[in-house]
Amino acid sequence: MAIFLALVHHPVLNKRGEVVATALTNVDVHDISRSARSYGIDRLYVVTPVTLQQRMVAEIVGHWTVGEGARLNPLRAEAMCRVTAASSLEAACSAIAEQCGQPPLVVVTSAQMPDADATWQGLRKQLRQDDRPVLIVFGTGWGLAPDVLAAADLRLAAIVRDPGFGPEDDGYNHLSVRSATAIALDRLLGSH
């Protein structure tokens, strides 16, 4: 089973709930590619419609895979060589369909997911049984736009702490997208 990640910069929300395109964040590409490589993910698509930002992705990847960075840190090269820019989520799906012979099951994530229709345990099982490629989608900014959530095949439950633990459970849930991606991969593919 081939598993892919998408880190989406558009369409996502800003803190006022408006649909925007966010800027590429260097440390996202580093951290998420390292997590992806550690958990055996096929490819990370950095999704942005902005041509200049797509070129920045290529420059960062180039520096660490064929440039000076590759010599300094070969382990980083192994992670970075699985990163590609994509102009849209649809473009990423098309690339996956071309590689795998069928379009991926699109699974979206959000820190607020009132309409969740997939559990982590359920998807973990499914990943071991199905042959269809899977694309797991993460939003930058204040999360994926509602249209993206609605259009996906599956909507994963928000990552939360065990409510049975400790006195304080006030719903604070503001992980960085780097942390959320790492936790998601561990929930789906980790040896616990």
Next chain:
Amino acid sequence: MAIFLALVHHPVLNKRGEVVATALTNVDVHDISRSARSYGIDRLYVVTPVTLQQRMVAEIVGHWTVGEGARLNPLRAEAMCRVTAASSLEAACSAIAEQCGQPPLVVVTSAQMPDADATWQGLRKQLRQDDRPVLIVFGTGWGLAPDVLAAADLRLAAIVRDPGFGPEDDGYNHLSVRSATAIALDRLLGSH
């Protein structure tokens, strides 16, 4: 049960295996404090013997808790107000002992832990049963120095992917400390 985190900048290893002090990394403080707050952790100690770096921790925390950042992003203030610099792991333990009335159980983590004597499931259960405060320790750079691992009360197994999943399992294990901390908190305190 009170749970604390330590992010250690000395003594840790560099890539040549030498014991060094690493530099403070701003995004570590942001990401790990957000994860800590999301999972109900009491406090994050940023451990560095370098006085100037301790002052930098205080400046970052100040900016986001009483400075301009607090106005821009009150949620970040809630995470950052739980961050303190400590000059050593011993100093962090003393502060916890003073707060809780007893010294913490010190639990260390590493991406390479041949002498592990604690499992994630085991510690997860223990956190729900014991009253003793727990300090979970993460190393920057290339990981905690061997002396720190040996001196701890418990050594957690390395975070790895499920070996039963997929064809590729070559032992690549190079998560950022931000990602590793997020995964650790989710394994111990997450609602899976």
